[in-house]
Each structure stands twice: as C-alpha cells, then as structure tokens.
Amino acid sequence: MNDSPKKNEAVRRLVLGFVACCVSLLLLDLIVHRHLSFAEGLLPVEGWFGFYAVYGFVSPYALIVIGSIPLRKLIMRSEEYYDG
C-alpha cells in the first residue's frame, strides 16, 4: 500500500472514518433497548455491552490467525500440483 503518499493519505482518512463509524455504532449500544434473541437466561452474555461488536471482531480475526494461516501451511501446494 505504498503506491504514493497522496494515496496513503486517502487510505489513512478512510480508515479513520471507518473506525469512527465503528465506535459510534458501539456507543449506540448504550442507547438502544436490547431485545435478546434467546429466551431469558439461556445466554446472558448476549445482553452485555458490546457483545456483538467483540464477537464480530474476534471471530474473523481468530479465523485468520489461528485457522487459515496454519491451515495454509498444511495444505498449500504449487499450482501445478495435480498436473504432475
């Protein structure tokens, strides 16, 4: 991502704007009255502040870091693997 300084600047602003959106969404949690998906008591965690945000962030992060990257070591082959 080092095409040009101008572009880098644009990317930086874009990311900042996006992070701002994320934070404001998180803050909405304080205002909105939550209806739980589960019948009461089954999964109280669901009602905690920022549960969806954290889950949404952690799961793909974990997916990549502890899932796909090790998996890749295991199963990646050259493109001609089956042709040989």
Next chain:
Amino acid sequence: MTVGLFNYWACVVLMLIGLYTAIARPNLIKKLIGLGMFQVAVFLLYISMGKVSGGTPPILHTSGEAYSNPLPHVLILTAIVVGIATLSLGLALVVRIWEAYQTLEEDEIVERDHD
C-alpha cells in the same frame, strides 16, 4: 422292444449321418446334402408315426378296416416342398459363392476374406 421301434432307430441313424456330414465336411454342397439327409430323416419319422400296423391306405372304401393316419403324410408333403425350396435356395447361393470365390470349401472362403 428294440425291434418294435426299428423304424425310429433308422430315423435317428439317418439324422446323425446327415448332421455328421454337415459338421465334418467343409464343402458347401456336401453340407447341404447332409442337411437334406437330416431333413429327410425327419420326414420318415413323421410318415412312420402315421402308419397303423395292418392298416390300409386311407382311401374311402366300404369295409371298415383300420387305415393309416393321413394327416402326418399331408404335413410332410408341405415339409418336402419347404425342403426343396431350402435346398434349391442353398444351391443357388452356392452357385453365387462359386462365382465370387472360385472355391466351395468354407474354410478357404473365410480365409480369403480375411485381411
């Protein structure tokens, strides 16, 4: 017992001779002759089954004697006609085969077409 069935035994022997000829001789005409013998043996089988011992020919006359069964004889008349047709068709084919191959031995003919 054996003597009583003599006519049938004769048919069987004739049949076997005919079949043996058809199998053992590669010559196309001899095969047809063998086949003809085989057929004739069957005709004899039919005719002899229609014979009633002591019976007269099945011609209408006054005395009420036993007479031979005419039906098998009539049937064999048809069969003989069919046999003649078969034989003549077979011989006609043999003539054409001779024209085409200049030989009548079946193994040689097959050999000539083999390429």
Next chain:
Amino acid sequence: MIDAHLPILLIVAPLVSAPLCVLLRQKTLVWAFAFVVCLASLGMASLLLVRVLQDGVISYALGGWIAPWGIEYRVDVVNAFVLLLVAIIAAALVVFALPSAADEIAAEQHYLFYAAYLLCFAGLMGIAITGDAFNVFVFLEISSLSSYALIALGRDRRALIASYQYLIMGTLGATFIVIGIGLMYMMTGTLNMADLSERLPAMFETRTAMVAFAFLSVGLAIKAAMFPLHAWLPNAYCYAPSVVTAFLAATATKVSIYAFLRFTFTVWGAEFVFERLNFDALLIPLSLVGIYAASLSAIYQTDVKRLLAYSSVAQIGYMMLGIGFVSVTGLTGGMVHLFNHAMMKAALFLAVGCVVLRVGSSKLADWKGMGRRMPITMAAFVLAGLSLIGVPLTVGFVSKWYLILAALEKGWWPIALLALLSSLLAVVYVWRVVEVAYFQRMDEPAPVKEAPWPMQVSMWVLTGATLYFGLQTDLTVRVAQRAAMGLLGVTP
C-alpha cells in the same frame, strides 16, 4: 363383413402381393405397391389390437373348418401386440428402402427385393397370428427363406457366405422345431395349440414330452439368436443391405421370441417348463452369460453394423432374462423390451444406413467427424444409443426398470446388480461410436450432406418413438402387462 376376415387378410395381403411385385417389375411402381400393402397391413394390425383389447380373443377358422380340424388363427393381446410391432416396422422401413435400396441393391433386382421383403413380412405375421403348431413351421420357413435371399442381396461377397451360414443354421433350427412338433402330435394327435395345451398335461410324465420340448426350445433359440446359438447373426446383419438389417433386427428375432413364449407358456404351460423341468435355472445364467459375452464382443468390433449386431444378441439376453423370472413383472419387462428394442435397434440401423448411403461404409474408422458431416443422423444415433443404454426418459429405461424390479421382487439382487452393471458395457460400445463420430477429426473435411428425406423421416419416426414411448409408457406397458398376465394365466 370384411371385419370378420381381418386375421386372414393380414396374412394374405402381403403373401399375394409378393408375386404381384414380380409381375409389376417397374421399380417405382413396385415400391408404391409395397408401400400401400404395408400401410394397409399396419391399419389392419392396429384395428386388430383395438378389437382384441375391447372384445378379447378373436378366433378365426381358416376356410370355415372349425378347430381343431381346420387351421385356426387365434389373436389375443400377446400376438396382436407383436403383429402391430412388425407392421409398424415394416411400414416405416419400406419408406426408408426407397433411396437406401436404390443405393445398395443392383437396379435389376429391385422388384425381387420388394417381393422378398413382402414375403418375409407375411411369414413373420403368419408366425405371430397362427394358432396351429405346424403352421408356425410353415410360416417360419417362408420368412426364413425370404430373409436368406434378402441377406444375399448385400453388395459385399461376404453377404453370400453369411446368408449360406444362416441358411444352414436356420434350416437346422426349423427342422428341430418340426421334430418337436411331430413328437407333440404323436403324443396328443392334435396340432391346434389350444387343444395341445389341454391334452399335453396328461403326458408330462413321459420322456417324449421332455424331448419334444428340448427340440422345440433349441430350435427356437437358434432362430432367436440366443447365446451361444447366435453365431449366424453378426455376419448376416453386417453384410446384408442396411434396410434388411434393420428389418431383421427389429422383427425376425422378436417374432421367434414370441413363438418361444407361445410354446412355453400357452402350449406347455409354465408349470411343466419351469417347475418340472426347472428351465429357468438354465435360462437365467445363460441369458446373463449371453448379455456379458455379447456386450464385450460388441465393444471390440470395428464395424458399426457388427457392433450393433452383437448388442442385439446381448439385448435378446435381457428378454430371455425377463422370461426366466416367470413373473408378471418379469414377463412384462421382457415383452416391453421386445417392443422397445425393436424400435431403438431399427432406429440405430437406419442411422447406420444413412451413413452408409453417404460414406459407403459402416467401418468405424470411416466414421470420423461424422458428427459434423451428418449432424441430424448422428443426433438420431445418439438418442437411440442412449435408449440402448437405458437412460431415463427413453424406452430403454422402462424395460430395464421392469427387469430390475422383477429381480428384486424375487429377492435376487445379485441378478439385478448384474443387469444394471451390464448397462455400463452398453455405455462403452455406444461411446466408442460417439467418440469416433464427434471427437475424431476426419482426414479431409467433407461438406455437410444428409441422407434424402424419406430416410430421415423413417429414422426419426422410430427415434421419436423411442422417446415417446419412454415418456408415455401407458400403451406399451399396459399391453405388455395384459399379455404377461394372459401368458401366465393370471386374471387381472
């Protein structure tokens, strides 16, 4: 009035027309005449089937002599079905013959070809319609003799020797049948089938009955080209003119199987043949061996006609298998396959005929690029080939379905599995032709040129029938089922 004489008219019309053809001599005139006769026969045969379905069995006393003294023509669902089949094929093929025979048969022999064709047709119809055992032999010989002549009309000199070999085997088979019939007459004193079936049970214990049935069944097996008595068939089919091949493949063996059914079930009765003689224990392994051996042979053939001929032997195995099950479902499968196979094999041989007309050869090596050169013909070939394999939506699937159902009904799943697996062999031999026709380039490109329209029409009528009867199985399966019930004596 004329209605009452339908059964005899059906036989007499082609029989009398044959010598008339010889008298007419002029090529187009003879063809038109033969065409009209075949169409009329087709009309009569369909009328007969309708009548039989409505009113039940029709009995016709020849010359007014009441059975069992006179000869009786007896039409029930079974033979009305076969009669219609033969008539359909004959009518469709006579259209095909106009350009095809003109190409493959010397001009001065044309009228003789049509005469022999009609004679053969009359003979086959006769076998199917008659209710008299000896009459079967007579008509069998009429059809056989004319088919020897038809085969010998082929251009290749090998046609002559093929015809000769068929003559030897055919005559042997016919004579075996005469011996069988003679022994039956000896025991009972009658030749009428209905009468025979009443009197034979008293003789079941005798050795003569057994011998008579052995002769009969071997004789008919030769005529039906049942493995291993099939050896006359590949060469005869291969070197005969295309239209003759199609006609014989679709009708002659089928009618022989009909005769086999008639003698086994109506005259002798399933109880004698299958319970006393245990014939099924012989028939089923033989048909399975036949299916595999002939299919394997088909795979290695280098001539498309021969390939299809071996496939015919294999298909006859399926019909015999259906008979061997001795159940309504099995017989239905056998009968339906009899009808269906006639349709598809005729369509396949007609497609071959179209190619032969344009290319002059049925050698597989000459079929390269045929998919581009004759796309319409090859499309028909592929469709009929799919039917041969038994792909759903085609008739082949319908018959296989019933055969496998019959096997499972008895709990003989290994046989069902074997029958299913054998379809794979069909895939292989059909694929061999398709591969050459579509995936191999021809040595020098030739322009697209299809066969003349009469050939196309009759080819597509039959190909269409394989698809139509695959979807609309009402007519074929229902009739076959009734026929099967009739043969087994089960009341619906």
Next chain:
Amino acid sequence: MGEVHPALILLAGGLLLFALPTGPRRVVSVLLPVFGFLNLLAIPEGAMWQITWGGYEMVALRVDKLSLLFGYSFHLAAFIGAIYALHLKDRLQIGTGLIYAGSGVGAVFAGDLIALFVFWELLAITSVFLVWARGGERALRSGMRYLAMQIASGLLLLIGAVCCYLKTGSLSFDHIGLGATYHYLLLFAFGIKCAFPLLHNWLIDAYPESTPAGTVFLSAFTTKTAVYALARGFAGEEVLIYIGAVMTIFPIFYAAIENDMRRVLSYSMINQIGFMTVGIGLGGALGINGAVSHAFNDVIFKGLLFMSMGAILFRTGSIKASELGGLYKSMPWTCACCIVGASSISAIPLFSGFISKSMVIQGAADSGAVVLWLVLLFASAGVLHHAGIKIPFFAFFSHDAKIRCREAPLNMRVAMTISAVLCVVIGSYPPLLYDLLPHPVDYVPYTTTHVVLQLQLVFFAVLAFVVLMLTGNYPPELPCVNLDVDWVYRRALPAAVRGVVRTGGPIVDGFFAGGKALVQKLIAAIREQHNTEGLFGRAWLSQSNVLIAIIFLAIYLIYFF
C-alpha cells in the same frame, strides 16, 4: 397457458435453441424464461399431472407453495443467466443452460421419486456440458469427476426409490424422515448434490472450471434443487443441523486462503447452503421459511457475484486474486454491482441476505441451541470476510495490477444490474419475498435492535479485516492449489496403492503385482476373446455352429432328464 408442465417450456425451448440461427436464438433465449414464468403464474396450486407409467400413476407435477417458490427462483435465474449469456455465439452454452434450468424446474415440481430421479439425472447430464464448454483437458477432467459424483447421486436416489416402492408400495415424494436404511440412501443422494461435507468436492472442483456464463447457470440450480429436496423430504431431521453447522464453518477457512476468486465463491456457496441445511434441520415454520428464502436470495446474490467475477474473467482472462487488483477504474459498473452482491451475502441491512439469514439464526435461538447460535454467528462474520470483503477488495481495489480493460459488455451489465436491484428491493421490502414462503411469516427483520446489532457485527468484522491488512497479518494472495477432499481420490489413493506396491514387502508386492498382472491378463483375455479375431468376436464356421446347436440340445436333454 397454465396447462403446460412448467419444465416443458424451458426443456423444449432449450432444444429449439440448438436449431435456431444466432439472432433469433438470442431473442428466444431471453423470452423462454419469461414465457415459462407467465405459465407458472397461471398454474393452479395442487394441480397434478399424472402420467400412467406402466402399472402405476407417475405424478409429474405437484404444485404447492414450496415448489412454486423454487420455480419462480429458477425462472428468474434462467432469465438473468440468459441475458448474461446474450453476447455468446456458442449455442451449446445457452441451449444446455436453459435445458439445465428446465430440469431444475422439473425436479422441484416432481410429485414422486421417479419423476424426481429423471430430472435429477437430467440436471447432471446437462450441466456437465457447461463445464466442458470451457474446453481443454482441465475442464474435461474436472467435468468427468463432476459427472461421476452426480451420477452416483442419481443412482443412490434410484436405488432408494426402488427400495421405497418395494417397502411401502408407493413412490410419492413427501416427508421421508429417517428410519429405514433406504432413507439414508435418499439422504446421501440429496447430500451429494447438496455438497455435504466430504461429499462437497465436486462443487469446488467443477464450478470454477466452467465458462463465465456457465458458472452463473451452475450456481443457481443443482444445489438449490437439493435444498428443495431436503426441505421436502427431511424437514426437522436433527442430523441436518450438525451437518449444516459443519458446512457453514469449514469452507470459510478455505475461502480465506484460496486464490481463484470463483473457487472462493464456491466455498462461500457451501457455507450459504450450510445455513439452509441448518434451517431445514431446525424445521418448523421459521426454520423452513429461513432456509428456502435464503435459497431464493442466494440464487440471486451468488449469481450476481459469479457474474461479476465472470465479467472479469471474460475481460482480463484471469480470475486469480494474485493477478488482479485495481479494476474499479476499468470496470466501475461491475464493481458497483459486485459490492451490492457482497453486501447481500454479508447480510447487511437493506440487502436481501439480511432478511433471510437472520430467520435461520433466530430459529436456532428459538430452539435454545446456544452453541449452534454461536457457530452460526461466527460463520456469519466469517462469510463476510471472504465473500463480502475479499472478493470485491482483491478484484477491484487492493494493489493495482495495472490491468486496463474495457467495462463488461452491455448485456452482462444489464444482467448484473437486474440482480443488484433485486437484492436491494427484496432487502428493503421483505413482504415481497415473505408472501411467497410456504409458511405464514410473523418474523420482523427490521427492529432497531436487530439492525444495530447486525451493523455492529458487520462493521467490527470489517474492522478485523482492516487491522489484519494494516498489520500485514492477512494471508497474502499467492498462486497456489489448496488440498481438499479431492486430494484423497486424486492423490492419496493412487499414491497409497503405489506406495504399498513399492514398499509393502515381497508378499504384498507380489500380491499386488500378481493382482495387477491378473487384471491385465483378464483384460487382455477379454480383448483377445472378444475382438474381431477372438473366439466370441469373429464369425464362426457353420460346422461349429451346427456342432454347438447339437451340444446344446444334448445339454438340454441331459438337464431335463
């Protein structure tokens, strides 16, 4: 109209296309799905088209809300696909494409197992041509593997049907459930087409090998037909929940590291089908509604994504993430449509995925399955990662691969636009789809809570992606092949056989060599005996014929005696 079997128009019309010259063919190919659709509208519910098939009545047509929904969906997909393929001169693709669509329609309206089987096999046979249409050895082989699996599925279905008939005397295709052995046969048959885990590889293998237009057709029909069959036959079977949960999870690991963009989409397809399978397994009004509505939406948005990737392949000749990037300048329209599709599959509010996927997830919550719910939420965030971000990002943005090409052809843009509009319209106005569902819907997707929480989930998942990218932890796009189940039959089995032969000691070695030699001998013997020179293949002399006849007679006589 209304009297014609709905599949017939597409089937017969598809055949007709082969005969038409290019101009009329294009017109007819687009009109056919329209006519089919109008015909479908006129068909009364519950109508039966019975064909007497031998002794028994075959129900070729059974219309209810479930089959109608799929019928609409398939016609829509055929219409969009036909427009997408308009530029083609190749009659094979559009012809088989529409016949393939017709087979799908036939299958979802089939009233009994035999009719289903017929269309089931037809689906297999027609679709393989779409793979082969790409040309080349690779496509041919991949198509063969694909066909083998599909035919296997059909055979299982047939055997299951026969067993069903023998057991129950009926072939009607209604709820089957699990109990007898043949039920499992049927489940397996459906499962192969539905890409159940370990049976899924044909999809990953073949779909990316097809032509641009071919993949669009392929993505719509085969798997959705299987989903329909499951919904009809196995609704509420618990085992489907587990199978579906696995299906939602494992493909996302693969998708993240896959280089071929259309293969990424194929993995995401399995993931989406997983959601449907879970819905079917949950059963009940909400589960079934969720499953089939998600199937309906998936046909549109997955088609849209495949179309945009196809357009890239068509214009640039490559579909590998490692070779693409920065295409938004050249193909802005395609890029916009792709983003709409990606938003839909990510279930962003106002896009179609949102209103259907959430039904399944809510269904899981209603049944009290906590772990399942967490798994689905995890998969939901994961799918966003590969299909929602990876696809548009690496194709259109990322580092500029300096490829400059023209925008996609007009017809492709039109097709993509239609799909994109549908995604937004259905997503914004759910009753449009909800009214068509088999069960009455009392589920309300647009509540404040739901929208906010879903947005949180989505945004933070994207944030995770951003963080991974900025820290350089995201797996780089590398040209590669990733092993999957197909490795077992493409590599492991052959290698195992070789390995055993090589190292297994003299006995095993001898055994295998002997076995191999035996098989070779057998084949040689068969060839020798059956070719034109062999015993069975050559013409016999008449003397041997006669001899055989007599021997045969003797055998008969001895046997009867």
